[in-house]
Amino acid sequence: MNEDIELDKLRILLNAVEAMEDEEPDFYAVLKEAAWNVLHENPGFGFDEWVQTLMGQYPSEVVDAIGSHPAETYASLADMWETEDYEDEQTGECHSFKDWAEYFATDRSIELYDLLAEARANIRRIEPRQRQRQPNPQPRPQSPAEGQI
Numbered sequence: 001m002n003e004d005i006e007l008d009k010l011r012i013l014l015n016a017v018e019a020m021e022d023e024e025p026d027f028y029a030v031l032k033e034a035a036w037n038v039l040h041e042n043p044g045f046g047f048d049e050w051v052q053t054l055m056g057q058y059p060s061e062v063v064d065a066i067g068s069h070p071a072e073t074y075a076s077l078a079d080m081w082e083t084e085d086y087e088d089e090q091t092g093e094c095h096s097f098k099d100w101a102e103y104f105a106t107d108r109s110i111e112l113y114d115l116l117a118e119a120r121a122n123i124r125r126i127e128p129r130q131r132q133r134q135p136n137p138q139p140r141p142q143s144p145a146e147g148q149i
Contacts, residue, residue: 031065034058039100043107043119051077081131090117 038053039045041057045053051074055062068074080097087094096104104110 001062027061027065031058031061032080032084032086034061036079036100037090039097039104039138040113043104043110045101045104047081047098047101048095051082059096088117091120 026086034057035050035054038050038057042049054077055073062073062077066073082098083096085094085096086100103113
């Protein structure tokens, strides 16, 4: 009986630990969002400016996701710049950080991108209402002569 109680306690403890692990934030995803924000807020940034700003404005995000060793951090950020994709949830656009930097090269390009995000948000808001208003089309009966060549 005591063994069953102890086993139940261990199961509860294991479930609690697993639940806590599930609630851990995805530090790398947080860093990617911060990295995208740096590019979105700073038109014309290249790699070096991006790294310096990211490490200056988001140091805890960099350390939590990558670590604090300078050479490893720089190498990881260089890899992120070249190969990591980031998808903007507002637009669905997905590019590498290097490509995002080109996309956000000027104030005007950022302004146009923000207008695109706003337009897509409006479309998502309107689409469900449009579907509700449209009647379901009924198939029309086909005459025997239709469809014959």
